[in-house]
Amino acid sequence: MSDEKMECAFFGCATDFTPAWWTFVLLGLLAIVIGAIALVWTPMFVLFVGEFIGIMVIIYSIITIIQGIKSKEGAGASAALILLGILGVIVGFFVVSSLLSAWLLVTYLIAIWAFLTGFTNIFMAFSGNAGTGYKILLLIAGIIAVILGFYVMMYPFMATDIVMQVFALFSMIWGVILIVTGITTKKLVPAVEAE
Numbered sequence: 001m002s003d004e005k006m007e008c009a010f011f012g013c014a015t016d017f018t019p020a021w022w023t024f025v026l027l028g029l030l031a032i033v034i035g036a037i038a039l040v041w042t043p044m045f046v047l048f049v050g051e052f053i054g055i056m057v058i059i060y061s062i063i064t065i066i067q068g069i070k071s072k073e074g075a076g077a078s079a080a081l082i083l084l085g086i087l088g089v090i091v092g093f094f095v096v097s098s099l100l101s102a103w104l105l106v107t108y109l110i111a112i113w114a115f116l117t118g119f120t121n122i123f124m125a126f127s128g129n130a131g132t133g134y135k136i137l138l139l140i141a142g143i144i145a146v147i148l149g150f151y152v153m154m155y156p157f158m159a160t161d162i163v164m165q166v167f168a169l170f171s172m173i174w175g176v177i178l179i180v181t182g183i184t185t186k187k188l189v190p191a192v193e194a195e
Helices: 003-011 021-040 042-070 075-097 099-127 132-154 156-194
Strands: none
Touching (some): 021 042, 021 156, 042 075, 042 099, 042 156, 075 099, 099 132, 099 156, 132 156
């Protein structure tokens, strides 16, 4: 067995991996369904996302408490982990038990994402060494993202609704593109195997 074949046997060859056509179709259908749910039942979808994040915070915090109890790093590290875990559990239960908290959690996560994206783009526009046209586009995108962040912070309920509907439309369009990719890939695979 050659070295190349042995390496492929142990680590896999990147050139040999091609996702099956049906995985694109399945992901596309899933994206369309999620997008449709987010579009038709936007408030419920936002609450679901908020409560899902709350549950994940609770699970992560319980794991952190267990790590703190089992930690051999010393009393200070153990106490810090346990305290952090307890605070996380309290926050998680607060989010899960309060619809308003779940909605606001999603809203502020969207706002933070918009601010981070906006300020990063603005920074890259002034500090990067790309062409002038690209820098101008980065600056415009950054300013729009920062304005979106302020809009979401000032009008949390209406803004989250709109952002989720944009996400829903994007998800459905992306799903259609994935399905078309999968169907196209299925038609091309026999032709490639025949060669």
